[in-house]
Amino acid sequence: MNAGNFSAKNCKAAVVSAVRHSPPLLVSVTQLTDMDSDSDSDGSHISATPPRDPLPPPRLPPQPPPKPPTSYKSTASTKRSSHLDIIFKLKKPSSSKHDKIEPVPEPEPKVKPIQQPDLPSPVGNFPFQIRRPSDQPHPISIGRSLETLPAGFFSTRRASFSKICKPSLNFEPETLPEITAEPKINGSDGPGSTKTCNKKLPNLIRGDVPLPPVKLQKRSEEGNFVRLNFNGYKRKFTAKGKKMNSYSYKSKYFKRSKRRVKSEVDTGSLCDEEGLVSEIKLQSKAEKPSRCESVEAAISAVRNEVSDENLVRLLKALYGYDLFRDGQLEAIKMILAGKSTMLVLPTGAGKSLCYQIPAVVLLGITLVVSPLVALMIDQLKQLPPMIQGGLLSSSQGPEEAAETLRMVQEGSIKVLFVSPERFLNADFLSIFSTLTSVSLVVVDEAHCVSEWSHNFRPSYMRLRASLLRAKLNVECILAMTATATTTTLQSIMSALEISSTNLIQKSQVRDNLRLSVSLSSNRMKDMLKLMKSSPFLGAQSIIVYCKFQSMYSSQAISNFYLHWILQSETDVISRYLCDNNISAKSYHSGMLARDRSRIQELFCANKIRVVVATVAFGMGIDKRDVGAVIHYSLPESLEEYVQEIGRGGRDGRLSYCHLFFDDVTYYKLRSLMHSDGVDEFAVNKFLCQVFADDTSSHRKVCSLVKESASRKFDMKEEVMLTLLTHLELGETQYLHLLPQLNVTCTLNFHKTSPMLLADKDTAVAAILKKSEIKQGQYVFDIPTVANSIGVAPGDLSNHLQNLKAKGEITYELKDPAYCYKIVKVPSDFCSLTELLTRWLLDIENCKVWKLDAMYSSAVFVVDTCEKTHDCNVAQQTTCLQERILDYFKGDSNLDVLDKMGQNSPFLRADIKVFLQSNSNVKFTPRAIARIMHGIGSPAYPSSTWSRTHFWGRYIQIDFKAVMNAAKAELMNFVGKDAP
Numbered sequence: 001m002n003a004g005n006f007s008a009k010n011c012k013a014a015v016v017s018a019v020r021h022s023p024p025l026l027v028s029v030t031q032l033t034d035m036d037s038d039s040d041s042d043g044s045h046i047s048a049t050p051p052r053d054p055l056p057p058p059r060l061p062p063q064p065p066p067k068p069p070t071s072y073k074s075t076a077s078t079k080r081s082s083h084l085d086i087i088f089k090l091k092k093p094s095s096s097k098h099d100k101i102e103p104v105p106e107p108e109p110k111v112k113p114i115q116q117p118d119l120p121s122p123v124g125n126f127p128f129q130i131r132r133p134s135d136q137p138h139p140i141s142i143g144r145s146l147e148t149l150p151a152g153f154f155s156t157r158r159a160s161f162s163k164i165c166k167p168s169l170n171f172e173p174e175t176l177p178e179i180t181a182e183p184k185i186n187g188s189d190g191p192g193s194t195k196t197c198n199k200k201l202p203n204l205i206r207g208d209v210p211l212p213p214v215k216l217q218k219r220s221e222e223g224n225f226v227r228l229n230f231n232g233y234k235r236k237f238t239a240k241g242k243k244m245n246s247y248s249y250k251s252k253y254f255k256r257s258k259r260r261v262k263s264e265v266d267t268g269s270l271c272d273e274e275g276l277v278s279e280i281k282l283q284s285k286a287e288k289p290s291r292c293e294s295v296e297a298a299i300s301a302v303r304n305e306v307s308d309e310n311l312v313r314l315l316k317a318l319y320g321y322d323l324f325r326d327g328q329l330e331a332i333k334m335i336l337a338g339k340s341t342m343l344v345l346p347t348g349a350g351k352s353l354c355y356q357i358p359a360v361v362l363l364g365i366t367l368v369v370s371p372l373v374a375l376m377i378d379q380l381k382q383l384p385p386m387i388q389g390g391l392l393s394s395s396q397g398p399e400e401a402a403e404t405l406r407m408v409q410e411g412s413i414k415v416l417f418v419s420p421e422r423f424l425n426a427d428f429l430s431i432f433s434t435l436t437s438v439s440l441v442v443v444d445e446a447h448c449v450s451e452w453s454h455n456f457r458p459s460y461m462r463l464r465a466s467l468l469r470a471k472l473n474v475e476c477i478l479a480m481t482a483t484a485t486t487t488t489l490q491s492i493m494s495a496l497e498i499s500s501t502n503l504i505q506k507s508q509v510r511d512n513l514r515l516s517v518s519l520s521s522n523r524m525k526d527m528l529k530l531m532k533s534s535p536f537l538g539a540q541s542i543i544v545y546c547k548f549q550s551m552y553s554s555q556a557i558s559n560f561y562l563h564w565i566l567q568s569e570t571d572v573i574s575r576y577l578c579d580n581n582i583s584a585k586s587y588h589s590g591m592l593a594r595d596r597s598r599i600q601e602l603f604c605a606n607k608i609r610v611v612v613a614t615v616a617f618g619m620g621i622d623k624r625d626v627g628a629v630i631h632y633s634l635p636e637s638l639e640e641y642v643q644e645i646g647r648g649g650r651d652g653r654l655s656y657c658h659l660f661f662d663d664v665t666y667y668k669l670r671s672l673m674h675s676d677g678v679d680e681f682a683v684n685k686f687l688c689q690v691f692a693d694d695t696s697s698h699r700k701v702c703s704l705v706k707e708s709a710s711r712k713f714d715m716k717e718e719v720m721l722t723l724l725t726h727l728e729l730g731e732t733q734y735l736h737l738l739p740q741l742n743v744t745c746t747l748n749f750h751k752t753s754p755m756l757l758a759d760k761d762t763a764v765a766a767i768l769k770k771s772e773i774k775q776g777q778y779v780f781d782i783p784t785v786a787n788s789i790g791v792a793p794g795d796l797s798n799h800l801q802n803l804k805a806k807g808e809i810t811y812e813l814k815d816p817a818y819c820y821k822i823v824k825v826p827s828d829f830c831s832l833t834e835l836l837t838r839w840l841l842d843i844e845n846c847k848v849w850k851l852d853a854m855y856s857s858a859v860f861v862v863d864t865c866e867k868t869h870d871c872n873v874a875q876q877t878t879c880l881q882e883r884i885l886d887y888f889k890g891d892s893n894l895d896v897l898d899k900m901g902q903n904s905p906f907l908r909a910d911i912k913v914f915l916q917s918n919s920n921v922k923f924t925p926r927a928i929a930r931i932m933h934g935i936g937s938p939a940y941p942s943s944t945w946s947r948t949h950f951w952g953r954y955i956q957i958d959f960k961a962v963m964n965a966a967k968a969e970l971m972n973f974v975g976k977d978a979p
């Protein structure tokens with residue numbers, strides 16, 4: 001096909017068919033390099049744009065609210081035509097000065113600091129009320145930032161800083177009659193064994209305020225497994241006739257953590273010795289045998305009769321609590337009646353207890369699926385000592401996993417935490433389908449099942465009820481979440497086949513959280529002022545949430561030069577706080593797991609006051625006395641916000657949650673929402689590769705090397721996995737996913753000559769046949785060799801290990817890959833491509849909608865307070881709570897602001913210049929839009945493309961509008977008008 005034949009109308013069909021039959025469609029007249037090539041010449045000096053406008057485009061009238069898709073079928077209206085399905089090869093304009101622009105090999109990285117323009121405030125400034133002295137003039141200019149406020153503004157001087165706030169309310173406890181030391185969650189009276197005192201508690205916002213009587217918890221909160229390992233509880237259980245084999249697992253995690261805390265003491269770091277000793281004293285309190293007996297008696301009573309009275313007795317015996325909290329009893333009874341249940345309780349409301357009690361009552365094992373290994377470890381630690389727990393995850397070595405499975409077979413594990421990847425794994429299934437009966441499957445963080453949630457995990461697709469019932473013979477499923485919209489709930493309940501009558505749902509926001517919001521143009525300084533003022537000043541433990549793992553920060557390297565370096569935002573902020581005498585530590589997923597858990601431990605032991613964290617410090621953090629949660633950055637969704645503020649006030653006492661937001665962060669996040677998106681062209685190319693081996697490859701193992709495939713299709717690894725999982729678990733099963741492997745093997749022979757060894761060993765013979773010899777080493781693909789001799793790749797790996805043990809060979813493995821067997825080759829690639837693309841597009845739109853809903857809620861709260869001239873914390877709390885509840889209810893009246901610009905006079909001209917100056921590179925409209933939005937992707941990494949003058953220049957223009965402009969310019973390059 002040549003460019004002349006190509007029209008916009010037929011482009012999609014032609015491309016799909018062309019791609020299917022590879023090679024990719026070429027529509028230009030010039031010969032170009034492949035997709036991976038980069039160019040550093042970006043035509044910066046010939047931009048059509050004037051220097052970047054420091055101000056955002058004028059605010060547009062609100063758009064009609066986009067709705068989250070209810071299913072991908074129902075949003076079929078998504079315009080396919082808005083996504084160009086081709087890769088264009090760019091022609092060079094014949095007599096242009098740009099012809100002379102040569103790609104420069106590797107220029108000096110000109111790292112540009114991300115500019116934070118001083119944005120005009122679309123809404124009122126800092127909104128919440130701190131009592132101001134009566135002699136102070138009331139209104140403070142709306143445009144005034146906290147920087148300009150007098151020192152001690154948040155302190156007991158009780159100054160007010162916003163004209164929109166009335167001087168009536170403040171944060172201080174005495175003015176808030178609802179402050180109690182008791183959990184506010186209905187039906188709870190806190191820990192069971194209690195004594196009354198007026199002691200000054202760590203979570204007090206102001207310690208000098210007299211408190212209502214407080215029931216102190218008798219039990220320590222260090223995690224029950226810790227105590228288990230100190231006091232030899234294991235032996236008691238052994239004496240009772242049941243070996244407590246889970247001990248070894250719990251003990252292993254504990255030993256590590258004990259060593260860590262100990263080393264902190266040895267090195268004189270954050271942990272003080274006194275604290276450690278007192279902790280150990282608490283832990284070493286032995287459980288009395290009578291307690292065991294009372295637990296066993298309480299269990300048998302419940303087995304005889306599931307009455308409220310018997311369950312409360314069991315609660316008391318297991319946990320020491322007197323009363324169930326709202327929703328707990330209902331859920332436990334429903335599970336014990338064998339009914340699959342959907343449980344929606346707020347964060348910290350005690351969902352874990354709703355499966356732990358049934359786990360001890362039911363005779364078989366309880367499997368708990370969690371999305372994160374760290375979360376599983378935390379939950380294992382928090383099991384009461386009488387419940388034997390174990391853990392199976394992909395991070396374990398084969399020996400550890402085999403030991404756990406052995407204990408499961410023996411029946412010595414009652415609650416097993418399992419990663420979703422383990423489900424449907426053959427070894428795992430064989431044990432549960434034959435030897436061990438599964439009483440209950442618990443899907444924790446069940447929103448991960450739904451693609452319409454804020455945190456969809458493709459591996460959770462394995463947890464469909466039909467599969468669980470067929471493979472594990474399990475009848476009862478409990479799904480638990482704190483954050484799910486109605487759409488998400490419907491999708492979870494349909495996947496897990498939970499009847500709508502079995503939904504237990506309580507308000508998703510706790511009423512002991514005081515919520516406030518402010519627009520800030522200098523968040524760092526505003527946050528410092530906030531933290532140095534009451535009530536945040538008095539909070540014992542604070543979490544500060546940031547969004548970006550990396551940012552540019554300036555480092556003075558001499559008197560004259562500033563050096564901009566890329567580092568974690570959490571590091572920069574925690575250092576800033578430390579420089580200002582606030583003890584803070586940074587926590588993000590880029591840190592070593594060991595360092596992360598050390599920070600968590602020290603925070604939980606009150607050795608660190610402030611943790612500045614990314615979203616990685618979220619689920620599973622159960623420190624009861626977090627007095628404040630500050631959002632330094634806008635969260636991506638209201639679900640994420642609710643999950644994060646849910647770390648505060650878990651003891652039921654007041655916790656203060658302040659959200660700073662600004663337009664720059666919103667724009668950056670809005671761009672990031674498009675970083676997972678893919679187009680029909682890429683999906684089709686991906687499918688062609690997955691099914692590249694035709695029907696003859698049935699029963700053979702195929703593989704897709706993650707890194708190279710990700711670059712080739714310009715698709716993130718998670719997106720490829722999502723597609724593969726859909727191909728396995730969608731309506732038609734096209735493939736069967738196998739465990740991921742390192743597939744490229746580089747091998748050296750040592751003892752016997754290769755030929756001689758090959759005579760005796762068929763695997764070696766196959767290796768010699770299928771290898772390339774590079775620098776004297778044999779390089780081959782594991783699945784290819786395994787297929788050629790009809791063995792599984794895992795068996796070949798074991799065989800290689802044996803040869804290595806005998807000293808015959810040494811080898812190295814690399815290239816992690818997805819492995820699968822083809823079950824059925826799709827009969828219609830085009831329809832499948834279309835279906836998958838529409839599904840992914842709907843997910844992308846849903847993410848954007850969630851961010852817009854979050855941003856609009858922040859604006860709404862600030863605006864509403866401004867309008868009513870009655871801003872105070874209590875009202876901001878109510879306002880935001882209502883907004884959150886409406887959002888979770890899926891209220892169709894929720895107006896969602898879309899503040900993105902739809903065009904810019906310079907956009908097309910800039911794209912044209914960009915294309916001309918990178919004429920040797922192939923682009924899709926999406927790739928161009930990503931560059932204009934400053935988002936890297938596997939084929940166009942930020943390390944290369946952030947050097948271009950256009951990088952992130954159009955962050956304030958809607959991504960789809962930029963894509964359309966890019967599409968039109970690309971069409972111009974091939975001499976066709978855009979449709």
Ligand SMILES: Nc1ncnc2c1ncn2[C@@H]1O[C@H](COP(=O)(O)OP(=O)(O)OP(=O)(O)O)[C@@H](O)[C@H]1O
Binds near residue numbers: 346349351353646
């Ligand atoms: N009936 C009860 N009375 C008193 N405390 C309770 C009760 N039930 C649970 N708790 C305590 O509440 C705290 C939070 O429980 P849990 O971790 O199960 O919450 P969660 O709902 O799973 O929260 P998240 O969704 O944030 O993980 C725990 O310390 C737990 O011991």
